[in-house]
Amino acid sequence: MRLVRPLASLAAACLLSSTALVPLRAQEAPPAAPAPAAPTTPPKLIVAISVDQFSANLFAEYRNRFTGGFARLLDGQVFPSGYQSHAATETCPGHSTILTGSRPYRTGIMANDWIDQKAARADKKVYCAEDETVPGSTSEDYTVSDRHLKVPTLGERMKNANAATRVVSVAGKDRAAVMMGGHKVDELWWWGGKGFVSYAGRTMPAVVQRANAAVTRQIATAQPALDLPALCQARALPVQVGTRTVGTGRFERTAGDAGAFRRSPEFDGAVLALAAGLIQDMKLGQGATTDIISVGASATDYIGHGFGTEGSEMCLQMLALDRSLGDFFQVLDATGVDYEVVLTADHGGQDIAERHAQHGMPEAQRQSANLDVKTIGAAIGQKLGIAGPVLLGGVNGDVWYDIKLTAAQRAAVEREAIARFSADPQVEAVFTRKQVLATPMPGHSEPQTWSLLERARASFDPQRSGDLLVPLKPRVTPVPLPVGATVASHGSFWDYDRRVPILFWRKGMTPFEQPLGVETVDILPTLAALIHLPVPAGEIDGRCLDLDAGPGDSCRR
Known part of the structure; x- marks a missing residue:
């Protein structure tokens, strides 16, 4: 039975005997051998x-x-x-x-991508493993770097x-x-x-x-x-x-x-x-x-x-x-x-x-088109009479306020955004930056017992994370229809x-x-x-x- 057609050896010396994979086969149990001594020195x-x-x-x-x-x-x-x-x-x-x-x-890597509205380029999205200061780069056409x-x-x-x-x-x-x-x-x-x-x-x-x-x-x-x-x-x-x-x-x-x-x-x-x-x-x-x-x-x-x-x-x-x-x-x-x-x-x-x-999980759904952050931001901006994007980012993660908003506008946008996200039946919670930062860092208790806020705090970087965090309910897949190459995802709490x-x-x-x-x-x-x-x-x-x-x-x- 063939699992994967064998790949040619990658080196003249012995590498993997079949770099892609040889067929699975039944194996006879090898004869019992004396148990090796427990290691007492550092591994090499x-x-x-x-x-x-x-x-x-x-x-x-x-x-x-x-x-x-x-x-x-x-x-x-x-x-x-x-x-x-x-x-x-x-x-x-x-x-x-x-x-x-x-x-x-602590690592500073709070997402695959984040929004840096102060970035000195038109594309304000920053990829976690890029150097966005490279002239002409974008978050899609980037120079790989460890700087973040x-x-x-x-x-x-x-x-x-x-x-x-x-x-x-x-x-x-x-x-x-x-x-x-x-x-x-x-x-x-x-x-x-x-x-x-x-x-x-x-x-x-x-x-x-x-x-x-x-x-x-x-x-x-x-x-x-x-x-x-x-x-x-x-x-x-x-x-x-x-x-x-x-x-x-x-x-x-x-x-x-x-x-x-x-x-x-x-x-x-x-x-x-x-x-x-x-x-x-x-x-x-x-x-x-x-x-x-x-x-x-x-x-x-x-x-x-x-x-x-x-x-x-x-x-x-x-x-x-x-x-x-x-x-x-x-x-x-x-x-x-x-x-x-x-x-x-x-x-x-x-x-x-x-x-x-099919397996009897009615709570399993795809994210509704109603939860598009750009669309929600446009509706909030229209209601409040504010021009511009108002909200940046995406649900099931970080949402940023437009950096050009005044303090009064930010407060109004936050109230409106919390109300709109909270009213959506697919949204589990809405956390503000202030709420997350006020949450004590989790200790060493078993991580399955952590609250959602503690989970958020463990990945919140004040310099990079958003103004709101919007976790979806369990089993809501953040991939709305119609799907392309991606039909399933991760990234939830x-x-x-x-x-x-x-x-x-x-x-x-x-x-x-x-x-x-x-x-x-x-x-x-x-x-x-x-x-x-x-x-x-x-x-x-x-x-x-x-x-x-x-x-x-x-x-x-």
Whole structure:
């Protein structure tokens, strides 16, 4: 049975045995081997993997079906209720928490995009991983930059402590690579649409050149429809979404379709292959100090947006990613390096409203056209006799007042906006900037118990966040009809977007599962403790998780 047509090797040396994925196959249990000794020294390589839009619900659905890389991670230390605890459950804020130990209010990455009405360009929208001061740039045609990340990553802290540390970041999205890599990277590569790219002026290593050549050949070759394992056949049911039908896709692709390549399991295979090649070529983990590589696997997010989190499409993606991770770990095993893996996600996601409705969820709806912020702002302006846009931004997130409003106009606009948003049956609440900033920062109580205001406070940056926050009710999808390439989304205050798995694995680690809620900001202090790297508690929000679950407390080593 074929899941994905094998991709040519990305390097002359051994990389992934099948960079896209070899077929799933039944495996005989290997003979029992003596359990490896529990590790007592710091790992030589940290491998931090983020699976974009990998919700805790998706993990729970497939965890008993995994036979590859995820199965290995399930033999480690499992935290099934990790949280991107803040309200801004988008890609950039989520990735900014994973290796900084800080919530978005501290990282400064409070959304994928925000409005800066003082920006010295016509386009006032700012992308989280851009340098908007570059002449001629826009939020859509931008120069990738780390300038908006306000805090150091784990890799930066490691390099500050020991300049010999190598810090590498590879991802399917620029914002994932930048937010996990940070400001001091030796190599940082992301998918640029036709190949892997980096900051201007950086020399492209031979392994990246080989990867790009292999991916170019892969995209130029048509991909036949994938075979469906029985597990996926049971999920292959068509669902009508506007003029589109989803739920039965099998990733058939015409030659040259780079967009379809990105929305398929092939994409993660290419990213992991490049990561494996950099580990090999740079001999990461083979020096005198601990190195770190972050890997952003983005295909799950593109597939979730394009087809939903159920159906044959996501089923194939989950099984394929499991296989691809297994191949990746085998390459790492062959290096002989003692490595520690942590895998988590930048946010979760929910399925399409139409399939939810079929499953008996009448509350599942698409956002009404009545909630268009531009339209609401125009109505308010007309009523109050104010020219201009009045309101900027979008619902299910931040809304800004026009900077040109007088104090009296702002007060009138705020009263009117609160009344109009609050009256809409799809709106859960309306929070003002003053309300959010008056809310104490959440402590370390279980994040599922936080109020909506506490969730908002954890991602509120006074310099960048909006004047109003407008969360929608649960199961309201912020993608109104008619839909285009995007049929599902995330970004809500609710746990289906906040809750993600956090999985640690290292050879010899004592298996353990902790069901209580923890946060992605706990990853940095946990890894820092393993490598004996001091991190002042006042500089981060996370707390160390004991990975021994026994008398040898890793948090106090």
